[in-house]
Amino acid sequence: MGTMSERVGAMGGNMGIPFDDGVFDGVRKIIVGKDWDCVSYMKIEYENSDGNFETREHGTIRGGLQEFTVDYPSEYITSVGGRYEHVPRYGTVLIRSLIFKTSGGRTSPILGYTTSFGHPAGREFMLEGKNGGRLLGFHGRSGQALDAIGPHFFAVNSPLKHFNRQGGNGGSAWDDGAFDGVRRILVGLGGRFISFLRFEYAKGQRIVPHAHGKRQEVPQEFVVDYPNEHITVVEGTIDGYLTSLRFKTSKGRTSPAFGNVVGRKFVFEEKKFKLIGFSGRSGDVIDALGANFGPYPAPTPAPTQASASTKMGPLGGNKGNAFDDGIMDGVKKITVGADEYSITYIKIEYEKEGKDEIRDHGTKRGELKEFKGENGGKLVGFHGRGGYAIDAIGAHFSQAPISSPSSVIKVEAVGGKGEETFDDGSFHHVRKVSVGQGNSHISYIKFEYEKDGRRITQEHGQRTSRGTEVFEVGQNDGITSVKAYYEKLDGWKTETITHLAFKTLKGINSQPFGKTPVIVNERTKLSLLEGGKITGFHGSSSDVLHSIGAYISAFPQTMLHGKWIQVEQKGRTPGPRCSHDIAMVGNKMYAFGGELKPNFHIDRDLYFFDFKTHRWSIADTNGDVPDLPCLGVRMVAIGTTLYVFGGRDGFRNYNGFYSYDTVKRSWKLITHVNKGPAPRSFHSMAADDKNVYVFGGVSIQERVNTLHAYNIIDQKWIEFPNPGESCKARGGAGLAVVKGKIWVVYGFIGEEVEDIHCFDPVESKWTKVETRGEKPWARSVFALAVVGKYIIISGGEIEMDVKAHLGPGSLTGGAFVLDTESLVWEKLEEGHSPRGWIASTTASIDGKKGLLMYGGKAPTNGRYEDIYFYGVNSA
The missing domain is CATH 2.100.10.30 (Jacalin-like lectin domain)
Structure with a gap:
């Protein structure tokens, strides 16, 4: 050990x-x-x-x-x-x-x-x-x-069991740390040794990937049924380097032996403990491997719930004698009689309080058959009409629970460390929040919870003479997100909560509590508590509220199932940047424009990244090469042609409308900057198979809300009807084409907004769309992609910096998906660090369609150069 x-x-x-x-x-x-x-x-x-x-x-x-x-x-x-x-x-x-x-x-x-x-x-x-x-x-x-x-x-009193690295001292040391568990392991070979390992850890509802070594041969995978299964034993062999691995789980499963079982054997195992992280050393191969184990959780008893039922039907005729068997505990067997004309008889064997209860209706005639029902909810009884034959039949189904107490996670508190900690625990609902304010902070908070029909009140902090403001949550609603600002104010030893706001499942926003958030320096921090229905709070306080955390009951993901990967880049890259754009043609991602320093362009090269070689190149520059290096530029692809519109240089000279033929490797000026739509930057673009759409942005004088389309066949611009004041002029919005309709998502109008608008080109009509579910907070300059009827967004700026574009503002890394038919949002797993001003596009990589994003602005006001892809496994 x-x-x-x-x-x-x-x-x-x-x-x-x-x-x-x-x-x-x-x-x-x-x-x-x-x-x-x-x-x-x-x-x-x-x-x-x-x-x-x-x-x-x-x-x-x-x-x-x-x-x-x-x-x-x-x-x-x-x-x-x-x-x-x-x-x-x-x-x-x-x-x-x-x-x-x-x-x-x-x-x-x-x-x-x-x-x-x-x-x-x-x-x-x-x-x-x-x-x-x-x-x-x-x-x-x-x-x-x-x-x-x-x-x-x-860690003097650490409950973890750390197994030292087994193997050599070559390569670089790493330690992934400790997580909630392990979901998936990829093992790749390089000759006779293991050269590559990728671990997908569980952290709350998130998947946190860590990869080590050099990927050479195609990796093999071992998938764990987390959270119902955990790895309890890690076995391997060392022959100078790591040569083999094998895993055993809490369900008694044993993985295949990955690699070549030669050399000295080692075993990492501790009774009643599970694997929660790896450490090791690696370079081109895995030199050594160690592990962290944590206590195995006690099994959670299955929750008991009062049966809620729905009575459906009956369907059929209106003759015969009425019957209703009522609600039982369950159905064990059903026997049906039928002659050549009709269902004549039905016999149901129920279970109630551990005993069999039999009910039959109709007259036994014809052939008898037994069957079992397909239960969405649990089948708990029948009703209908029966006499000489079965005239009508209906059923009682129990309502399947949306979530259970076992899905509740405790999200770490954000803010400072107050003198008194509090932990209200988890309830069924949060019904009311009362907030008291001080001069520049939240001084007092009271929560009214509901559990088993009872109301429980918990209060924290100190009331002031200013009284309290109240936010009430509707009976069929629930809080899904909390926006919390905190900073270290003069006179306080630790951070205090300065601003709070709440969002519900029905898309309702609370009034803002506390001082208006202004990002003046890095002391002011923003955190979002979200990921399901909030059922309780914890934190710390003194005479003020110092920190706040939450208990969250996660909703099952019903729309998209996928995963994030960070794409490997080999060799020289274009370098960090933001305010640029990307588009996909075949297996190549093209990138154009951007900035490294605020409001100053980088270059006018067109780069492309080849997903086969994982290397960058600069595209050939023939034809009408754009005059200006651009930031705030937008680009889309139709077939093998790129279309680039707008953007500006550091001196506010604007660009026109260009195309780039990726086959002929040639630029063409389509519309001069003084023709077509007004010059602009930080606008939005999207495309279908015949049209390039341009919406909004910042023109030479002001923000705009116009929507234009360029038809690549007619080679003409048209301007659609203006959406009017309901869709205010904005920059940094998302633009998506879904089943022929054009969607405008969020954006910046002088402040971040969260409205959504849809334009139907056939009816030439704008509609303001109301959404609900796990609705993301207002934001702009985020990543966006379309998969079928779904719009995926990730990252973005939530609050503008006091220095405007010169500062980073408050950035987020959260990802969400909107069903454009049901108008319901769901939160996806997070896969990248907070960022805004991101280049993004819809892409298909390795047979999976999803969101591809490159670079962006960091919370430190630096710039990223990494590539992330959220690939959808099923929708």
Whole structure:
């Protein structure tokens, strides 16, 4: 059994390349590179389990070097602190300085950047292990400098069982940490060794993928029936590298042996524990593998519910004698008699309170047959009419429950740490929320819950003379999402909740509680509590509300079933960017335009990514090559031709309307910038097989709400009727063509909005559409795709930054799907980090249709260059 550890989240920015040194016995020495505005470099000297020392380096050596040495093992580091801040020279958030505390009471000097007066600068953080646990390793992000830093601490009272890595010391160390369970494992071979592993972990309702090594041969998979099944045993063999793996589960299943069973055998197993994460080392192969196990949960007793039934029918004639067997516990057997003319007889064998109850109707004639009903809900009784024959028949069906207490998850509280924690538990419904406000924060909150017909009230915080505001939830409604802002205000030691709003299953928004959220700096943070029906709350408070979390009963996904993947990119990439666009032609994704710095274009190259080779190239530039490098540009594909409209450069010169023939590799100017629809940027585009549609955007003078179409056969623009004030002028909206109709989804009108409008070109009519379900909050500049009758959206900006486009605003990573027939929303699993100004399109990859997205703006105001795909398995 190896060292038990606690992985504490990294503080700092989200650029650079992730690293994870893993877990050692302790830290002996830390060397820090002090650049003139940040920590540029970090070198750590660890002691391993053999008593030898190993070093790890991150960042780039620049500036002077500072050293902090610990008298290990008699003294060890117990706290990792420092400051981080946006560094203008790099255009991203970096670690400014570091400071360490030890078990001997020592505190290191400030390592890294300080002001001219010797003081640290930036937002302070201090990370500590539980019960004074010692520092065992670091993880974080680095590139030209140290972007983020987080520690591994010894977990003194950890319930986890950590198995040390088995294998060699080659490759890079990694530790996925601990999750709720494991859903799926992919094992890939490279010759006689295992070269690739991909784990899909369960985290609440989310799937969190981690991949390691190098994918060479086609991987084999082992799927776990989570949450009803867990991996309890991991077996493998080592012959210099990992050569084989085999898994056993709580249901008694054993996987095939993946790989070649040669070399030294190892077994990870702990009674009454389940697998919750892996650690290891890898490069081109898997050098070593370790595992984290957690306590196996006690079985949850099946919930008992009062039977609610629906009486249906009877269907048939109106003769004969009426009968009604009433409601039983269930039906065991049905016998039916029929002659050549009709059903003459029926006999039902019921079960009620453990005893058989038999009822028969009609007259026995003809052939008798037995059958079992197909139960959607549970069959609990019959009614109808019978005399000489069966004149009519109807049935009682119990209502199948939507969800059960076993599906309730506890979502971690967001905000600060107040003096008093509270946990109201989970109920059947939240009926009323009362909120009291202070000068700039939420001071008081009261929840009125319902369970088994009783009302229970819980209150937290301190009432003020300002009184309270109330939000009541309807009888057939429920809260599905909470929007919470929090920040550290002057005079408070920890963050406080400053703003709350609630959304319900019927699409109703509460009034906003608290001060109007303004994103003025990175101290102001936004979190969304969502993922099903909210049935209770927890958090912390003092004289104010410091944090809030929720109990959520997840709804079953009934629309789409799919999964997120991050697409591998090989070789040189176009680089990070946002405000660009993409389109698919065959197996190639084309990308055009964008910005790296706010409001300033990058280049005018047309790039394409080949999904066969996973490499980028620059398309040939023949013909009428666009004059301007563009941001806020839009692009769609019809067949093998790309259509590019609008966008502007950093000096607000606008582009016209172009096509690019991907076969002939040639540009063509279709409409000059001064002809056709007015020049614009941050508009929306969509296409069918004959038309390119352009909606909204920001023109030279103002936002617009016009809808135009360019017919590629007639080669003419037409302008459709204006939607009027119901669909206000906007930028950053989603535009989708679904079964011949054009949908405008959300957008920005000076603030984020959540209205949806549909235009029918046949009737030339606009309709404002009301939706319900797990409806997402208002947003703009999000990713969008269409699969059948479904519109998928993901990410986007929820609140505008006070600096407008110069700042990041409040961004989200949530994904949702809208059924355009039932007008119901469902939340999908999350698969990427929060972002906005994303390039996206509908794509088919490896036989699956879904949402493809590339790049975007990060919450730190940096830019991404990753590619994600949500592939739909079934709809």
